[in-house]
Amino acid sequence: MISKYKDGEITAEQSYLIIVSVMVGTGILGLARSVAEVSKQDAWISVLINGIGISIIVGVTIFVISKFPQLNFLEYTSYLLSKPVAYIITSAYVVYSVFASSLIVRFLNEMIGTWFLPRTPPSIISLIIVATMVYILKDGLTIVGRFNEIMVFAIIPLIVLIFPSLTEASLINFKPIGGAGLENILKGVMPSFYAFGGYEVILIIFPYISNKNKNNLKYSVWAILFVTALYTVIVAAQIALFGYQELTGILYSIINYLDVIDFPIIERIEIVFSFFWIFAVLGTLTIQQIAGCLALQSIISNKRVSIIVYILSPIIYVLSLLPDNSAKVVAYSEKVGQASIGFGIVLPILLLLMYIIRGRKVVSEKS
C-alpha cells in the first residue's frame, strides 16, 4: 500500500484546513449583531482584537502540546494537571462537545426550516443531519479530515458573496472610529467569541497529526488569522452597509446583508448563501463531534471510534430538538460560547503555566 499515513491520523496540512473549517460555521450568522450590540460602530475592531488574541492563544497551545508529541489529550493533561483533574477536564470536554454539536445541528435546523423547508418537522431534518454526521464520523478522524478539506471550498462562495453588496455600503458608518470607547471595544470581544469558537479542537486533534513539524505552529496561526480577516471584513461590511443601530435589530444580519443587491436570474441570493453555508456547517459539526468522540475514546480506552459515534449521536439528536424557538437557540449558543472560553482560553493558559512549573522537568526526564 502506498498510503503515507496510518488510519486515524491526519496530515499537518489537513489540520490547518480543519481549523479554518471548524471556525467558519454557525457563528457567522449573528456575529455582526451580537458584537455591534456592545461595541457599536467599532465592532470590527473588537473582532480583530479577538482574532489576534486567539491566534496568540493557539500559538501557546501548540507550543505546549507539541512538547508531548506522543501523548493524546488525556495523557498530556494528566502529566501537567494530575490524573483526576485530567479525567474531569476530558469528561467535561465530551459533554461540551455534545452540547456544541447539538447546538450546531439545531442551528442548521433553524436555517433549513427558515429558508428551505418551512413545513417539514424539525425532528425529520435533525434526523437526516445526525444520520449524515454518523456516516461521516464512523470511520474516524482520517475521513473527517478529508471531508473537511472538501468543505473548506464551500467558504469560497461565501467570501465572493460579500463583495456585491459593498456597492451600497458607505464608510461614514464607521465614524467615529474608536468612538465606542476602549472599554466597549474590549467588552465586544466577549460576544464575538462564539463565532471564533471551535479552534479548541486543536487540543484534541493535534496528537493525531502524523507528520508534526515546526511549521505546525506558524500555519495554524495563519489559519486563525485568515478566519480573523474574513470575520473582520464581514462585520465591517455589515456595519458599513446598515450602520450599527439598524444592525442590532436583525437576528441573522448576514442574510439581510446579502439581500441588498438584486442579482440577475437569482432573486433570493440568501438561498445560494445558505446552500454553501450548510456545507461549511456540516464541516464544523463533524469536527466538533469527532473531537468529542476522540476525547471519550481516550477515557474509556476503546479501540474503535465508531461505537462511540453510535452512542453519542442519539443524545445529540434529542438535545438538538429541546430548545423551543430561535430566541432560546441564541441564548443556548451564548452559554456554549461561554463554555468554549473555558476550553479555548482558560485551559491553554493553565497548561502553559503548568508546563512552565513542572512540565519541563517531565519532558527532560522522558528524553
Added chain:
Amino acid sequence: MGRYNKYKRYNKNINKIEKSNITDANSEILEEAEININHIKNIFNGSSDILFRKVNLHYNCGNFDEATLIFTDGLVDNFIINEGIIKRLNMLQESNHSKDTILNFLQDNLLVNDIKKTKKYEDITHTILSGDTVLFIDGLNEVFLLDTKGFETRNVEESSVESVIRGSKESFIESIRTNTALIRRKLKDPNLVIQPLTIGTRTNTTVAVVYINDIVNQQLLQDILNKLEEIKIEGVFDSGYIEQLLINNNFSILPQMLVTERPDKVCANLLEGRISILVDGSPDALILPVGLFQFFQSPEDYYERVIYGNIVRFIRFIGFIIATTFPAIYVAITTFHQEILPTDFILDIAKTRVEVPFPPVIEAFLMEGTIELLREASVRLPSRIGQTIGIVGALVIGDAAVRAGIISPIMVIVVAITAIGSYILPHFSTSYAIRFIRIPMILMAATFGAFGIIITWTWIIAHMCRINSFGYAYLTPIAPIYIKDLKDTVFRAQIGSIGERPLPASNKNKKIE
C-alpha cells in the same frame, strides 16, 4: 538385440507413465517419441485442431529418425510451418549430417524467431495452446518449442470509445502482443517492464503487468502482483474481470480504475508511476492506482496548448456537476424554491407546466427513463442505426411528449442538457457513476428540495473520502491535500514545468532535468 532392448525399455516406460499421475503437470518427457505423443494426444482428448505432423530426419548414412511437429491449427502461421520448418527439415536429405550435429543444424537453420528447449509437459501444452509449435525427436528426452504464432487479429484501428481530434489515433486490439508492442514503441526505455502472468485455471489467459521499474512504487507493485497471483478463477475474458477482482470497493458506484484503449494514455500514466494491466483478448488496458481527477483527464489536454487544456478540463468539471445535479436543481426549484427565480421567469415556467398533470419529479423520471432506454438501445444497435435512433428518438419522443402535454418543454431542455453533460467525461465508466448519482439526487431533491441536494452531495463526498485505490485516496490531491500535485491534476500544468512526479511514483526525480 538392440531392437529387443528398445522394446523392453518401452514397456518399462509405459509402466512408469501409468504409475505416475498422468495429469501431473511437472512430469517430464521421455526418450520415446511414441509414448510422449500418445500422452499428448491423451491430454488433448483427441481434439481435431491439434495437428501432429510427422517428418523424417535423415542422416548421412541413409538412416532416419522420426520427428513430430505438434501445433494448433489456426493459431500458427502456416507459412512458417511450411517454409521455415518442414522445408528446412527436408533439406537434411541433401546434406550429410551425422546424428550428433543434427541438433546444431536445427538450431541454426530453422527459420523461426525463437527456439526454446524444455522437458516438462506443462510447458508443452501451454506452448501448443498459445500458437507455438513443439518439435519431438525420437530418442531425445528434450523437445524444441518453436515460435510460430500467427493467428488472425484485428488491425490496429482508430479508437472508437476515446476518440480525439488531435493526437495519436491508434488503439489497443485483442492481441496482447500487439498491445505491448504499441506501448513499447512509444516508450523505448529498457526500464519498461512487461511482466507476464497466467490467470484462469481453464482459459490460461496471459495477463501482463506493465510498469517502469525505476519509477514505480515497489511496494505497490508487489501488492498488485500478490493480489493477481492470489486470484482463483476459471476464466478471464476481459480486463473487467481483473478490475473487479482487484478493487476493494466493489459496491461503490464510482469507477476506481482507469480503463483505456489508448496506448498514449497508458504510457503517460506509466511515466507518472502508475501500473498498467493488459489482458489478452481485451482491448482495454487497466491503469491503477487512480483517483477521481484522473477521470477528468484526456490525452488531448496535453496535446493542445495549456490554456485550452485548462479550459477544457474546467468544462468537464462543470459537465460533471450539470450531469449529476441539474435535473435535481430544476426539480428542487419548481417544487420548493420558486422564490429563488425572478417572478417573470418563474411565471414562464409555470405557464409551460399548466397543462402537465404530473409533479416535476414524475416528469423528470419519465424523461430520464426514456433517455436511458434510448441510450441502451443505441449502444446495442449497429452504429449507423444507433445514431439515428438516438437523435430521432430524443427529438420525436420529446416533441410528441410536449405536444401531448405530459411533459413541459423546459423539462426536455433540462434532460437534454444533462444527457449531453454526462458524455463530456472522457471515460465511459464514469457515465455509469453519473447516472446512478443523478437518480437518487432527483429523488432527494423532490423530497427535501435544496437540502436534499446538499445531503446527497455530502454523502457522495463522504463516500469519496472513504474509498481508496490501493492505498491511494480517491480524492488525492485535494483530500488529503498535496499542493505540488494539484497543478497537474485538477489543473493542467504547462508542459515542461510539471516538475516532480505525482504521489504514486516512488522515484520523485524531476521529469525534465
